[in-house]
Amino acid sequence: MALAEATLLERLRRFSDVDHAQFSGEPTTEDEARHRWAAAFADYVSAIAPSVGTAFVAQAFHDTLQLGNAMVAQPPESDFAAAWSAGMTAITGIAGGGWDFAMLAVRETALRAVLGGLFAAPTANTSARLSAIAGAFHVATTGMKSATNVVYS
DSSP: OOEEHHHHHHHHHHHHOTTSTTOOOOOSSHHHHHHHHHHHHHHHHTTTOTTSOHHHHHHHHHHHOOSSOGGGOOOHHHHHHHHHHHHHHHHHHHHOSSBOOTTHHHHHHHHHHHHHHHHHSOOSOHHHHHHHHHHHHHHHHTTSBTTOOEEOO
């Protein structure tokens, strides 16, 4: 299977874009939002690690993502980049070889910078905003597996 940005975008739109045909409602709690973000990311990376139990990826992403928790207040771009890194790190413990984790910190830093720009000047167009966020995650994720088939959408 190929890693497809459209997969992540579709999953994000289901709970973040009221104009989306498959919109299921916005999360009503921070924990529900964390679960939905984590499930969307786990579904997305399952394409490059189909044998990986995506529950581990989702749990790592969920447990790291704080969404403004006052006890650990950090900028949202740092929060999401750290959750991405935790999700990717969870893969290596399950999937074995073929993963290029030497660049993980560099990719996390780059993701944080891109997300920082997106969060600092968000567009009012929800679909475009989510597309840019999915694109940032996609760029960070591509190349993490040496045999990744990338589909740009």
